[in-house]
Amino acid sequence: MVSERLVIDALGAKGDGIGRGANGMAFVPFALPGEILRVEREGNRAEIVDIEVPSTERREPPCPHFGACGGCDLQHASEELYRAFKRDVVVEAFRREGVEAEIGELVPCPPASRRRAVFSAVRADTRILFGFHEAASNRISEIDTCLVATPQIVKRLAFFKKLAALLIDRKRELRMTVTETLSGLDISVDDAAKLTPALRQAAVKLALDPAIARLSVSGETIVEARPPQITIDGLPVLLPPGAFLQAVASAEDAMARVALGHLAGLKTVADLFCGVGAFALRMARTQAVHAVEFDAPALAALDQARRGVAGLKPVTLERRDLMRRPVTAKELEKFAGVLFDPPRAGAEAQCHELAKSKVRRIAAVSCNPTTLARDAAILVAGGYRLISVTPIDQFLWSHHVEAVALFER
Template identity: 40%
Template sequence: MQELYVERLGQRGEGIARAPDGPVYVPYALAGETILAEVSGERGKLIEILAPSPARIDAFCQYYGVCGGCAVQTLTPDAYADWKRNLLVDALRHAGLTPPVDPLIDAHGVGRRRATFHARYESAGRPKVGFMQARAHEIVTIEACPILAPSLQPAPQIAQKIARALGAAGKPLDILITSTLSGPDVDIRGHGALSPAEMQALVRAAVADDLARISNHGVRVIERRVPLLRIGRADVALPPGGFLQATQAGEEALAAKVCAALKGARRIGDLFAGLGTFSLRLAEQARVHAVDSEPAALDALSKAARSTPSLQPVTIETRDLFQRPLAADDLAGFDAVVFDPPRAGAEAQARALAASKVPLVVAVSCNVQSFARDAALLTSGGYQFESVTPFDQFRYSPHVEIVGVFRRPAVRGRTRRLLG
């Protein structure tokens, strides 16, 4: 047992203290606190808070400290917002960038509209269903989660029923449940092929809980209603297991920032376009070319665009932008480009953009490190930060969404003519 003084919060939300042998990372401890901790190497387990931080408040969830879903629930709102914003500031500084960073925008809204539950089987096929324990492979059984949207509150019980329906196989499952306009949509991963009896059990579960759809590894088992999402003016059919932003408020906040930055552009490239979070809204004001590696997402985007009156043309291209980024010649016809890659970022595409003459680039990211790396590539190619804004879509986690706007000063006059 060691007495430690916590100097700051780290990138995962853990308290970082200085011990004789080096830094110690203590989950759930806050900056400015004196604590007792069990220490093993660099890891510490919080035992007692001897002197609490003035910014400490009570956690609101009964599972906090056990469930790994939330890293920081006990900070006052102002201290929490500063910590999250500084995650981005620090990542940019480490990349050699010091642009002004806007205040954190709360994009949690009414809560998460999608969640992945994990199921593991104990003796006699009894499932244990919930979220993963913090820094462990054990499952914390969850009866209710307060950060889920009201429409997703039944999700823990739905996941339990799905796990019981597949209990005979005893395979570990990941159960993704998404709230849609048509009702809950479920995609199961980890089971493999289903037997006829298992398919019938899932059909019964879908009927009992009025689910819109159940799919297994992206293959439809039963679709009682097409799971629909509203993106801008368009209704979009969500492909099985398809990606979308975690909260409705987050999607709308990010899209509003992107659309405002690109206002006036006549032809826009939307890279890593997915279902059309940005494409379908940008098509209200410009022609859009949407590029992604997922054919199902692009097909859903294209169908939604064609069936929505008053949108300008949206073209699609299936392409792996990690392996085959759009080169400078491919990018020459765009007034502006937006890219929103997975957590790994868009290093190859950022390099290609840096070598292009696109006047305006908007980078969207869910990872501060990969965003900082890609931003450094763009600035090394002559772009300048116009703005950078952090969004808190994943409240109480260490994840930050970012929108960065980059412009080429050398073509500013040309850009004004194009966008005027």
């Protein structure tokens, strides 16, 4: 490690301060623009030893785990700087792709609103470490509170650790996805120890806690006291074990409000990468929807949900790997509008087909501004006009930002 004095010039895309010193450029976690720091660096990574001149935008982080837990890396920034940073991440992504875009203001996210959280656990000698990864590390930071998760999740942290200690494998990290539903907590555990009869019995006994709706281990349902249910725009949906769900309900509502407003009035729409139907079910109130998804349990949940509601417009379902086999321009001829919400890798192959299509309007929802901007460039090159991009905060105090981009021919 080399000791050095740095002046921080800007924030990088992952929230690190970027500065230059005698040994060149360095990335410094938890630093802010305008600060003068004494750091210890190794290569282009550095750690703060002393803040000689703090930024006027620096604030006291509200969480006791800040700096150790890697979940929230921007709690030390003022609200104004934080919001500007997240919007600038989207602005810079589109700038790099050479796509002109009207970037809106960030739609905010309240604390204590994350209904879905993914925890990790490892064995350290005789101890079990349970919590979130440290920033840029495989190490796990133990937590006893969380300011972004819902109160029902936070109050059960000790229970989750006890369950992790029971199910953990001796040689690998355990992952635990917890979702708050209307029926109680849905817990899905992956990379667990092999379920022997004795271990299964112990897990069943522990999961009979009245707050737990379901416990699944490696995709197998161990206990289901009540089917985990959520609502999408007031419509009931039963979640499959470990199903993807937008982490914050208000963020999902914001995405839907922007995207569906753009597609309103079109008679036929396709929802690509539809999941359990966060957008498809909303659109089906007024539009015929073709929903495409590769995950069979998610598609089955959507099918069950739409069958249980009277008065919806027709919803057709298709299981398809859109990464390998995108819907072709020919197949897209029957749709006036398309919404797509892909994984972080984006929808490059699908956008090449959309660029050749005659679809009138497109709404793109993304958790990765970089791949969204790349996909937008493909659509613009194919003749679409990018109307607007709306940044949406879903992972409070982190560098992650969602966005919805709207296109038309």
